[in-house]
Amino acid sequence: MPQNLALEIAVQDPAGVRVAGAVGAARVELAQALALGGLTPSPATLELSIEAAREAGPEVHVLIRPRAGGFHYDADELAVSERDVRRAVDAGAHGVVIGALDPSGVLDLDAMARLRDAAGGASVTLHRAIDVTPEPLATLRAARELGLRRVLTSGGASAAVDGIDTLRALVAAAEGAIEIMAGSGVTAASARALAATGVDALHFSAKRSVVEDGGVRMGSAADGVGGYEVTDLATARALIAALA
Template sequence: MPQNIALELAVQDQAGVRVAGAVGADRVELAQALALGGLTPSPATLELAIAEAASVGVEVHVLVRPRAGGFHYDADELAVCELDVRRAVAAGADGVVIGALDAAGALDLEAMARLRDAAGSASVTLHRAIDVTADPIATLRAARALGLRRVLTSGGASEAIDGIDTLRELVAAAEGAIEIMAGSGVTAASARLLADTGVDALHFSAKRTVTQTGGVRMGSASDGVGGYETTDLATAQELVGALARGVSRVCASTQVATAH
């Protein structure tokens, strides 16, 4: 495994935190609804995850995102985000993961400063809102000027492996002053290649889908009862093992795809 590269596991509950501890991850990004790109977790989920993290020795960084869809928020939504940031830090989170864009699709500097300030001394990460901006390098520089700790990015692609050239450019532009964490669709097959770009961290979800069927539709986005996603220990172990061995390609038939 490349020296000094951190591992962050995207999880939705305390069971996912236990998986992170089992595979030696440095931290978790705690969210709910990873199938939607992740939303702010519930207070109970946060409390139980923080307690579990203390016992397994990982940090908890809380995603603050009030809804699915884009990242341009109105005054009500920003008020929710600010309060969620404050409450996450007060509950014991090590950091928060945030992102807000203006009406033109650029980083909303005023909103980001407001949320950064709400986090106090906790670590602040800019999430993949950067990947839908017109100029990720300019967005990175804005995040650096705001004093953020790191940026989670796929290099502007749906999956990080397809944004690998931009990831290299972001690493160079960061100049060691802000961390670059590669994430989205990271698997055992791509982990080493992404690590070799020089990023500071890898973000992965190692999740599997549990499907359920039923004749009563439970929501506009569901087909019947629907299913849910859960953190899978074996998938996480496979990725960490491949990274440690320096394996850049493994048999595709053994992979469990991740979308976050």
């Protein structure tokens, strides 16, 4: 594995934190509902995951996202997010992962500054909201000016391996002043090519599905019945082995 490449695993619970610790990941991004792109985890999940991390080792960075869908938030949603940022940091999280866009689809500087300030001195990552902005390089510059620690990006593609050219451009534009972390659909097959772009970190979920058939749909989504996802130790190990 490249010497300076950090690994971050997206997890949904304390068990996922322990998997990340077992494979030597530097960080976890703690969320719930990864199938929806990730949402803010519950307070109990937050507290128990931080407790697990004290033994397992990885830093805990908490996704703050009040709902699925786009990233333009109203006043109530921003108020919820601000309180969730404070809750996460007060609970002992090392950082938070945020993103807010204005009605035109560019980074909402006022909302981002408000959430950044709520984090106090904790690390702040801009999540993949950057990937739906019209000019990712301009968004990166704004993130630098806001003093954010890193950006999680797929290079504007659905899967990071398809955004490699943009990832290289973002690495060059970052000039070492802000970290670039590649994520979305990262697998053992794509990890080496992504690492070769010069990114500072790889973000992946290493998940597998647990299939259940309850026979009754429990939500409006197409997958509202049938199972759930967990962080898988063997999948995480396979990706890391591919980097070796």
